[in-house]
Amino acid sequence: MADKTDQQIPWVEKYRPKALVEIVSQESTIKLMKKFVENGNLPHLLFHGPPGTGKTTTILACARELYGKMFPQMTLELNASDDRGIDTVRTQIKTFAETRSIQSQLPKLIILDECDAMIKEAQFALRRVVEMYSSNARFCLICNYVSRIIPALQSRCTKMRFTPLDPEAVFGRIMNVVHAEKIRCNEEACKSIVNLSGGDMRKALNTLESVHMAYETITVDAVYATLGKPHPREMQQFLEVSLNKPYEEAVDTCWRQKQAGMLSLSDLVVGVHDRVVRLDLPIPVKCVLLDRLAQIAYNATKGVGSDERVQFVALVAALQECRVSTMKVAAIAVQAGIFRPLTAIDKDNNNDEIVVGLLKGAQVDLDNEGKTESKKEMTKD
Ligand SMILES: Nc1ncnc2c1ncn2[C@@H]1O[C@H](COP(=O)(O)OP(=O)(O)O)[C@@H](O)[C@H]1O
Ligand SMILES: [Mg+2]
The missing domain is CATH 1.20.272.10 (Zinc Finger, Delta Prime; domain 3)
Structure with a gap:
């Protein structure tokens, strides 16, 4: 039985894979990331691809496997398009990267989400930051559109493309949640959620949760009615x-x-x-x-x-x-x-x-x- 705090966590967080093996569909990317973890070293990374395909999940799982208990101290997660501008991002990175951890010899990890929302000037400033802290830190830049990232930043990173997830993979995970949450949802309804999500697992999980909140039993009709999409x-x-x-x-x-x-x-x-x-x-x-x-x-x-x-x-x-x-x-x-x-x-x-x-x-x-x-x-x- 889920406890109270458990019930308050949105399903996208509750069912976010903690380990690389749980991540579905992105086989070649995951294989490569496992190699990096085994070698105990990460290059600078650039993850790109549509939303809800596992970019954030993959780097977080990777960091957990790499740093173990030290994960919180060794990882900094920032949004590159922070409204306060690149200077704030730079200051946060500086404070984080300049201090070495006595418990771990590994470089720290800085995750920068939404890099494609940064203007060119900010990206050039970021390039300097990446260079400056390369000895103590590795960067994982995340974006939807790689074409919006300046070539100077692209060339400093190992690029990995995340593709929309296979429908079967989304279906499998959605059915797991259905069983774990003990909700009533027939297979057809689950398939319609998968079809409407277009390979975006976040969308699929959010849809399942919203329909569940609105209806006792999840049916195809309930799915289309909740989303307001033509049946x-x-x-x-x-x-x-x-x-x-x-x-x-x-x-x-x-x-x-x-x-x-x-x-x-x-x-x-x-x-x-x-x-x-x-x-x-x-x-x-x-x-x-x-x-x-x-x-x-x-x-x-x-x-x-x-x-x-x-x-x-x-x-x-x-x-x-x-x-x-x-x-x-x-x-x-x-x-x-x-x-x-x-x-x-x-x-x-x-x-x-x-x-x-x-x-x-x-x-x-x-x-x-x-x-x-x-x-x-x-x-x-
Ligand atoms: N490949 C995947 N395997 C398993 N779950 C996934 C996968 N991709 C996304 N998810 C789920 O979808 C949600 C959003 O994933 P996230 O990694 O944040 O996507 P994004 O690519 O936008 O960073 C998370 O709850 C995660 O559990
Ligand atoms: Mg993300």
Whole structure:
């Protein structure tokens, strides 16, 4: 039974791995870090990659293994983008690095998070600091975007890239928390948390905790409702209508659905994109559609002054165009006697409902696909 203090710790902290072996997914990085620990020496490090992939966790676990009981005295964790500026950071580093520990001969460790938020001048100042204290300390710089770090700093560090975590790895850890916390969460709900987290373990753990606070039992519906994201059912309906209904009806029905469900345009575009990449559409048609979606996604989030309704109609129009183009390609393929199956089946979900109407009038006999040379007739409704 968890005690009171235990209950107050957010799960991202409570379930942060303490040892390198517990860290999942980042195999080559972890292997290298283990080598450094075995040799009792760290180079200056630069960890980069998206949030929630284990950068802070890895360096903290590494420091624990390297320094053992001396870990708190030997490690300094700072945020490089401290509002008080590089001078404060420099003073803290100076005070920490100048004193040697009598109990340990190892160099101290200074962890500097969010280095990419530092302006260039501050990064140049940091380069000098790294040089000055190299004899007593090792630095681990952490950032999301390595391209924002000046080359002079990059070249002084061993760079390690953290990638979004494998869905299976996130799933495994989430299920461990579900068991440890004895919460009611079915496998499907857990999978939806994993899908929505996009390889970010922090996001996955925070989602699990928020849904748990709001609902007694964690279900797929509870996950989508808590996050305010379109439910797969809503996405399915949106796609079916916008792909298959006549243009005006499609725009009207989908707009009403969007308003009633309070769906955000960016979530809709991302939802459509995730399904389109899995659809078995003719490649040229798919490429055009994905390009349109990228443009609409950009406009929906970054486009200055872009009208939401305009972008929304563009989304439905892109799907309508996809249908027309698919039909054309299907007709040509049939005429040319090419029996490539022109279906648009969701490969992952094995779900062909979406395309019930998509290829009406342009279906190829799938049973005979590739087995016969004879021309196929296009089937009518
Ligand atoms: N590779 C991983 N293996 C296990 N847990 C992870 C991993 N990456 C992140 N986490 C979990 O996600 C949370 C955030 O991880 P953190 O290391 O702070 O991410 P960041 O890359 O943003 O520094 C922590 O609770 C940690 O337990
Ligand atoms: Mg971090």
